[in-house]
Amino acid sequence: MTPRKSYYEVLGVTKEATLPEIRKGYRTALLASHPDKKFTSSGSGQLQSDISVIQDAYKVLSDSEMRLEYDNDLQSVLELNHKIELLGEALEVMTLDEFEEVEINGEIEWCKDCPRCTQKHSFVLSGDHLEAGMSYNNQNDEDLSYEIVIQCSSCSLWLKVKYYDLEGEDGEEL
Structure with missing residues (x-):
């Protein structure tokens, strides 16, 4: 848009x-x-x-x-x-490492329970979500850094999730 x-x-x-x-x-x-x-x-x-x-x-x-x-x-x-x-x-910041990696219908997704309402797997990120994330410049990071903002599916809590591109230029994971 x-x-x-x-x-x-x-x-x-x-x-x-x-x-x-x-x-x-x-x-x-x-x-x-x-x-x-x-x-x-x-x-x-x-x-x-x-x-x-x-x-x-x-x-x-x-x-x-x-x-x-x-x-x-x-x-x-x-x-x-x-x-x-x-x-x-002002959002709470987490890394993708703090999410649980789960296979759902043959696809890998990253899930997290909400720290506020405690709803199980109320934060879910798919590979498509991660590909749509915004890159950001952090001079302390050697790898390409990304972030995405997501909302709990059960309450109004929002999280900023930071993650890194760990694939090399040939597409293989480092």
Whole structure:
């Protein structure tokens, strides 16, 4: 899923843009989305959607009251995103070594009982989950490090699980 662009990004202007700069950005964005200027494999539906977003952006940013309300909403979203990032740093951190390795239906999964509600195997990670994890840079680690955030299936506890890529370039485990 691609993150949604702000109206400022849609028109290619800064938050401090003046009305003439917004008009210029609007014209430029419309021209860039013109069917003769833009090839799209997704058909005219996507093109109509692009033009609609450009028109909405211009309508909001060119009206001072609507723009002020939009800026306030945008600021609220940014603050919420920042709080979520901070929350991620406050999570209990565990390593994959602290999970029990279990074979389920011929697949290896890593399970852990919840330390809060004590539900058995309420944290489950599959190979697909681990492949989707985010890499992070830790200068103390020699191997490539990853982390994933998961929630207990029975309560609201979240864990940050750190693990390492222990496979060599040829795919064999080290």
